[in-house]
Amino acid sequence: MSTTLKLALIQTDLYWEDPVSNRKMFEEKIEGISSDVDLIVLPEMFTTGFTMKPEKILLSESKGTFDWMKKIAQQSNTALIGSIIFQExxxxxxxxxxxxxxxxxxxYDKKHTFTLAGEDEVYEAGSEKLIFEYKGFKICPMICYDLRFPVWSRNVEDYDVLIYVANWPSKRINAWDTLLKARAIENMAYCVGVNRTGTDGLDYEYPGHSGIYDVLGEPLAFSKDEEILYATLNKEHVTSTRKQLRFLEDRDRFSLIG
Incomplete structure (x- = not known):
């Protein structure tokens, strides 16, 4: 079983509602990533930006991007994670x-659709939390607005890594920075957040601020620039810290209903 997980976070501007151009751009960036990376993390809606006009995207693009992810993962021998518009x-x-x-x-379908932008009126909300294992690490992935809801991310499964992919705007970036650290500390897990940069088709600005935080909320990587961030997660850091600081054993016992 592997004891380390090497991450690459691609923090970049996106072409507005243009899956073909975005796939080409990401493919070029991924080609420049070291082959010993285990997992590449892409932003939320990485082929379109955070659009509320999914009907403008061809139906074939859902499957096209999904097939593209499988192709790139196989060619690069590296796992990929990111969210897209998917029609079903x-x-x-x-x-x-x-x-x-x-x-x-x-x-994983985004649980908390962003009502301020009308996402709840356009996209179906998910209802199932996802936990999966990869390279010896239990991983819990979530999407953007999910970050504001700590009960949903509550670590009752003893996962090791919490990942958020996002399009988080500049005007609320302080919440992003603060809550990523909080989610790491309260769940005693690595917390990874990848955000986009640039300005979208609606003139919303995105400042990056992608980051990787350890079990105690200490930053392992952080950037405001358009670049690829790297970090190595260590399973021993998770197990030894939880053994020394047994905070998760004192968590409140309750179940979510509905």
Whole structure:
């Protein structure tokens, strides 16, 4: 079983509602990443930006990007994770995919759709939390607005890594920075957040601030620039810190209903 997990976070501007251009851009960036990276993390809606006009995106693009992720994972021998617009049974979802080089796929639909932007009126909300294992690490992926809801991310499964993919705007970036650290500390897990940069088609600005925080909320990587961030997560850091500081054993016992 592996005791380390090497991450690469791609923090970049996005082409507005243009899956073809975004896939090409990400493919070029991924080609420049070291082959010993285990997991590449992409932003929320990484092929379109945070659009509330999913009907403008061709139906074929959902499957096209999903197939692209499988191809890149296999070619680079590196797992990919990120969310896209996904159309299924006549409904739209903000769906995150994890794709490993061996073809293993996991999917998560954003639980907390962003009502301030009307996401709840356009995209179907998910209802199932996802925990999966990769390279000896238990991983819990979430999407953007989910970050504001600590009960949803509450670590009752003893996961090791919490990942947020986002399009988080400049005007509320202090909340992003603060809550990523809080989620790491309260769940005694690595917390990873990847955000985009640039300005979208609605003139919202995004400042990056992607970061990786350890079990105690200490930063391992942080950037405001358009770049690729790297960090190595260590399983021993999780187990030894939890053994020394047994805070999770004192967590409140309750269950979510509905």
């Amino acid at each position: 049974n006549g409904k739209f979802f903000n769906r995150l995919f994890f794709v490993s080089p061996d073809g293993t796929v996991e999917a």
